[in-house]
Amino acid sequence: MKYRLILWAALLCGFLFRANAQGVEFRDLTFRQALEQAQKEGKLVFMDCYTSWCGPCKNMLNNVFTLSEAGEFMNAAFVCVKFDMEKGEGKELRKQFQVRAYPTFFIIRPDGTVQHRLAGGSPWERFRERVERGLNEKTSYHYLDACYQKGKLSPKQYPQYVQALKDASDGKRVEGICLEVFGKLNNKARCRKENWFLFDQEMKPTDIRFEYLVDHKDDFDRNVGKGIVDGKISSVYSEELTRLNSSKENEWPARIGEIAVQLGKIDFEGKQKIENLVNYEVAYLSKDVEGVLKSLEEYGSDLPQYVVMDLVFQYGFILREGTNEQIARYIRLGRQNESRALSPQMVQLMREYMDRYESELNDRLTYAGIRGKVTRGRMDEVYLYKVEDGKECLIATSKVSRDGWYGFTFQPERKGFYTVGGKESLDRIRLYMQPGDRGEVNFPEDTIVITARNTPENLLLASWESLMIPVRERTDNLKYALFDYRDFFPYFMDFLPRAREFQEKITFRDEEFRRLVRQTIDFDLDYYAFRILNALKAGKETHKPSRPTPADYPVYYKTIVAKNKLSDASILEQPYGYDYLQRYTTFACGGDKASIPLEERLTWLSCNLLKAEIVLWRMENCRKYEDYMKMLNTYGDYFTTSNHQKRLDAVSAKLYKGITGEKASDFTYPDNKGKMVSLSDFRGKVVVVDVWATWCGPCRAEIPYLVKLEKEMEGKDVVFIGVSVDEQKDHKKWLEVLEKEGLEGVQLFTNGRDKNGRDKIMKDYKIKGIPRFMVFDKKGNVVTINSPRPSNPELRKLLERELRK
Numbered sequence: 001m002k003y004r005l006i007l008w009a010a011l012l013c014g015f016l017f018r019a020n021a022q023g024v025e026f027r028d029l030t031f032r033q034a035l036e037q038a039q040k041e042g043k044l045v046f047m048d049c050y051t052s053w054c055g056p057c058k059n060m061l062n063n064v065f066t067l068s069e070a071g072e073f074m075n076a077a078f079v080c081v082k083f084d085m086e087k088g089e090g091k092e093l094r095k096q097f098q099v100r101a102y103p104t105f106f107i108i109r110p111d112g113t114v115q116h117r118l119a120g121g122s123p124w125e126r127f128r129e130r131v132e133r134g135l136n137e138k139t140s141y142h143y144l145d146a147c148y149q150k151g152k153l154s155p156k157q158y159p160q161y162v163q164a165l166k167d168a169s170d171g172k173r174v175e176g177i178c179l180e181v182f183g184k185l186n187n188k189a190r191c192r193k194e195n196w197f198l199f200d201q202e203m204k205p206t207d208i209r210f211e212y213l214v215d216h217k218d219d220f221d222r223n224v225g226k227g228i229v230d231g232k233i234s235s236v237y238s239e240e241l242t243r244l245n246s247s248k249e250n251e252w253p254a255r256i257g258e259i260a261v262q263l264g265k266i267d268f269e270g271k272q273k274i275e276n277l278v279n280y281e282v283a284y285l286s287k288d289v290e291g292v293l294k295s296l297e298e299y300g301s302d303l304p305q306y307v308v309m310d311l312v313f314q315y316g317f318i319l320r321e322g323t324n325e326q327i328a329r330y331i332r333l334g335r336q337n338e339s340r341a342l343s344p345q346m347v348q349l350m351r352e353y354m355d356r357y358e359s360e361l362n363d364r365l366t367y368a369g370i371r372g373k374v375t376r377g378r379m380d381e382v383y384l385y386k387v388e389d390g391k392e393c394l395i396a397t398s399k400v401s402r403d404g405w406y407g408f409t410f411q412p413e414r415k416g417f418y419t420v421g422g423k424e425s426l427d428r429i430r431l432y433m434q435p436g437d438r439g440e441v442n443f444p445e446d447t448i449v450i451t452a453r454n455t456p457e458n459l460l461l462a463s464w465e466s467l468m469i470p471v472r473e474r475t476d477n478l479k480y481a482l483f484d485y486r487d488f489f490p491y492f493m494d495f496l497p498r499a500r501e502f503q504e505k506i507t508f509r510d511e512e513f514r515r516l517v518r519q520t521i522d523f524d525l526d527y528y529a530f531r532i533l534n535a536l537k538a539g540k541e542t543h544k545p546s547r548p549t550p551a552d553y554p555v556y557y558k559t560i561v562a563k564n565k566l567s568d569a570s571i572l573e574q575p576y577g578y579d580y581l582q583r584y585t586t587f588a589c590g591g592d593k594a595s596i597p598l599e600e601r602l603t604w605l606s607c608n609l610l611k612a613e614i615v616l617w618r619m620e621n622c623r624k625y626e627d628y629m630k631m632l633n634t635y636g637d638y639f640t641t642s643n644h645q646k647r648l649d650a651v652s653a654k655l656y657k658g659i660t661g662e663k664a665s666d667f668t669y670p671d672n673k674g675k676m677v678s679l680s681d682f683r684g685k686v687v688v689v690d691v692w693a694t695w696c697g698p699c700r701a702e703i704p705y706l707v708k709l710e711k712e713m714e715g716k717d718v719v720f721i722g723v724s725v726d727e728q729k730d731h732k733k734w735l736e737v738l739e740k741e742g743l744e745g746v747q748l749f750t751n752g753r754d755k756n757g758r759d760k761i762m763k764d765y766k767i768k769g770i771p772r773f774m775v776f777d778k779k780g781n782v783v784t785i786n787s788p789r790p791s792n793p794e795l796r797k798l799l800e801r802e803l804r805k
Contacts, residue, residue: 023066024074026082031093038079039110044135046078047106049085049094054102060121070124077135078107101169107134116140119169130167133160141168148177159197166201174201182209191219196228203236205259210236214262230268237263237274241281242306252285273299280307287317293329301336308340312350319357321453324436327361365436370420371407372441372451374400379443382406385419385428389613389643390577392419392428411435419575421448426476429465430575432457432513457513460506464517467502468524471495475531484537485548492529493554499525516573523574526560530583550590561588561604569609581605581613612638616647625655629663653763658785664776665764669723669748672738677721677748683780685717686802688787688795691761691772693726694737699771703741705790710745717778718799720745723761725770727751777802 026048029037038045048065050057061082064070074080083090085099093099097106097114107116116134121127133139141164147153148161158181165174178198182190189195190212199220203210213220213233220229237259244252256278263275276299283291292315296303303311311334318330334354341347374382380400385392398406408420415434420441421427429448431439432455440453447469450462474480474488503521508514536545550557561584571577585601586592598618605611615635622628628651639648656665668678679687690706692699710720722743726734728751738747750761761767765774765785773790775783775798783802788794 023068023071024080025071026065026080029079029081030089031081031083034079034081035108035110035112038108041079043077043079044115045106045108045110046074046080046131047093047108048080048082049090049097049099049102049104049106050082051086051102052084056121057103060103060127064121064124064127067124070128073128074131077131105131107131107140113142115142116164117168119167133164133167140164155194159194162197162201171202178209182212187216191216191223193223196220196224200232202239205236205240205255205262211262214266217266217268227269230270233266233268234270234274238277238304241274241277242304244281245284245306245310252281256282273302277304277307284310284314287321289318289322289326292318293326293333296333297329301340303337303340305340305342308337308350311337312341312346312353319360324361324365327357327364331358331361367409367411368433368435368437368439369407369409370418370431370433370439370441371405372443373404374406374443375404376443376445379422379427382408382420382443383423383428384408384410385575386413387417387419387573387575387577389641390572390574390579390581392425392575412437416573417575424476425575426472428575430461432461432516456508457510460508460513460517461520464502464521464524467498471528475528475535480537482538482540482543484535484539484546485532485552486539488532488537489548489552489554492532493556496525496556519570520574523571523577523580527574527576527580527583529556529560530580530587533587534583557587560584563604564606566604566610567606569607572609572613578613578617581610582617585614608638608640611635612640612644616644619651620647622651622655625652625657625662625665628652628655649760649763652760656764658765658782660782660784662782664780664782667723667761667764669750672735672747672749677746679721679776680780682719682721684778685719686778686783686799687776688718688720688799689774689776690720690722691725691765691767691770691774692722693724693770694730694733695726696770700737700741702771702789702791703743707742707744709790709796712796713799716803718803722747724749725762775799775802777805 027034027037031047034045034047048057048060050061065074083093085091085094085102097104101119103119103121105118106114107118109115115137116131118127118130118134122130134141137143139160144153144157144161144164147157153161158177162174162177165177178201181195182198185195190198199209199213205211213229217229217233240255240259244255259278263271263278276295280292280295280299282288283295296307299307311330315330319327322330331354334350334357338347338350338354341350370384372382382398382400383394384396384398386395387393396408396410398408400406412418412433412435416432417430418433419428419430420439421429421443427443427448429441429450431441431450433439437455437458438453439455439458440451442449442451448465450458450465452459454462471492474483474491499521503518506514506517508517533548536547538545566581566584571580574580585604586596588604589596589600598615601614602611605614612635615631615638619628619631622631632648639645652665656662658665664679666678666680668676671677679689690699690702692702694700706720713720722745724734724747726749731749731751734749737743765772771789772785773787773795774785775787775795777783783798787798
């Protein structure tokens with residue numbers, strides 16, 4: 001029997017040990033039951049007031065109250081209960097005890113009166129200190145507050161009372177009590193160590209106590225200790241700067257100014273860091289990109305935690321306004337501080353943000369951007385043009401937003417001129433753009449503004465553009481309709497010295513761009529001098545349109561043309577280059593542009609690319625396909641670029657009719673071995689062309705009939721050409737279909753993704769749907785561009801008729 005009792009005792013002790021090891025025991029009791037149980041056990045009640053959504057509440061329940069040492073201490077001293085303040089009995093308890101923050105904890109006597117109140121969670125060791133103050137009646141909130149209300153609080157009890165108020169998170173009363181005591185003490189007493197509690201509280205730099213601390217720092221250093229005083233001063237400034245950092249008020253300049261004045265009065269450990277932080281806040285709050293980056297770089301790796309968070313979430317203005325170099329520095333700072341985030345989750349989030357910003361920077365180095373504000377009426381869209389072969393080619397349109405903003409992001413094919421603005425050329429302006437550049441152009445009424453948020457290249461260009469605007473207006477603007485050559489010539493000659501002075505004074509670190517701007521000035525002056533010659537403007541006196549004769553030209557016109565002046569294609573970099581060439585050669589030949597022979601125009605050009613533009617100008621005005629082909633055969637060697645070919649194809653498609661007996665429009669594509677093959681290679685044979693695609697059901701349905709027809713015509717002067725319009729991604733599939741279906745003959749692949757290639761055959765022959773079969777005779781002329789399909793016996797009959805001719 002004795003053995004059994006010892007065993008049960010051991011088991012009981014083990015059970016109690018395990019219960020304690022599990023942490024604080026929160027009993028399933030009502031509030032009244034908890035009071036009754038506390039009375040029975042001679043304990044106090046510890047009540048945890050929480051909510052289900054409160055993070056700090058969960059932290060206390062899951063990470064503090066589960067500690068074995070917490071259970072050992074709390075279970076011995078209290079009957080512990082917890083109530084959700086939004087459910088059941090908790091709703092009434094919340095009103096009864098005026099719970100306004102979570103978590104809140106109460107130490108309650110068995111009679112239901114509060115002995116101590118604690119607001120907010122904390123790590124266990126600090127929380128135990130707070131609870132112990134509440135357990136000791138002499139240091140509890142209830143006791144000390146009663147003494148204060150009766151006016152019986154001794155000087156030694158004031159620090160304890162302040163601490164009890166801090167436990168209850170009653171900051172306003174802490175401040176009030178401290179200011180009350182501070183006001184009662186003389187200067188000598190204020191600096192004593194026993195009264196340091198008055199200063200070791202939350203204060204702002206404008207607090208009378210902090211100002212006193214700053215003015216009497218030496219006394220505090222002697223009595224309290226320099227390290228303690230320096231730490232408090234640093235913390236006050238840090239906390240104030242932290243508040244300012246997230247403040248939306250506009251008072252920050254004055255408040256930071258007050259801090260700067262105080263900093264000038266004192267020295268303390270950590271002053272340099274505070275000064276760096278002040279510089280950071282001034283730059284951050286004023287959105288000074290360079291200032292923010294410099295202050296962070298000077299601050300080093302020991303950044304305050306809120307600045308680390310700024311790095312992730314608050315630097316959108318750097319991404320918007322910063323240069324590529326500044327954004328790279330920002331990302332580098334972010335990378336250096338990734339490990340300083342408070343949690344692994346924040347470290348990961350910071351890394352993801354920096355990865356994203358780095359990707360955006362890479363895009364930014366690849367892409368260019370133009371944006372701006374429109375405040376002029378009737379301008380609902382802004383247009384962006386690239387310059388290609390001396391012409392403006394529209395590449396994007398931006399709707400103007402309700403608040404007046406527009407914007408473009410694009411990938412420049414090469415560095416050079418782009419134009420942005422309205423539909424009329426006078427409402428557009430040149431920008432020099434390359435990958436990574438950012439530009440801003442605003443459009444107020446009656447003018448165009450290139451802002452300071454532009455590259456140095458565009459700021460230089462803007463200086464010339466602003467100087468040139470009056471000349472452009474006098475040529476193009478309707479308000480100068482009564483401003484003919486008699487007005488323009490004197491104005492222009494007066495303008496020339498200013499233009500030449502500007503040109504001579506151009507300095508720029510990029511010599512290539514400096515030369516480009518100087519050359520642009522020459523071209524601009526020439527171009528507007530040409531423009532006025534053909535402008536139908538009326539004289540102020542006669543109100544009749546008139547144009548000048550050579551006898552009216554000022555001396556400047558004798559310098560405009562020369563045989564070797566246009567020795568390269570640089571004029572085609574200008575948005576008006578194509579028009580310039582026509583005007584230049586017309587003026588050089590001294591005649592009307594319609595009657596000047598083409599060969600005569602070409603003699604004034606020594607560059608084949610420029611000759612190509614003049615020839616294309618004539619070809620684009622051809623009315624007959626035969627005239628186009630004659631010029632192509634004569635001047636074909638000039639056409640060397642993909643854009644030349646694209647424009648030639650457009651002319652061909654416009655003029656070519658494909659009527660019976662007309663010469664076939666040639667095309668050239670690679671075959672299934674990669675060899676380039678043309679329709680014209682098969683002169684002397686009747687040619688059947690099948691335009692098809694692997695994805696086209698009706699096309700595939702004709703293949704068996706086509707294969708059969710090829711076998712039937714074997715040995716005769718007939719060639720079958722299959723022309724696939726599949727996209728490049730389906731090239732392998734095309735080869736597989738050729739093998740699977742037994743397609744022989746000549747098989748060509750247009751690469752449907754390459755619109756220049758695909759459009760040639762589709763546009764010339766006006767093909768809207770496939771399959772399309774076409775037949776050409778032995779001389780390379782059209783028999784029909786819409787023949788019967790192989791499944792129709794009429795196609796074989798047609799071929800046999802052609803073979804008999």
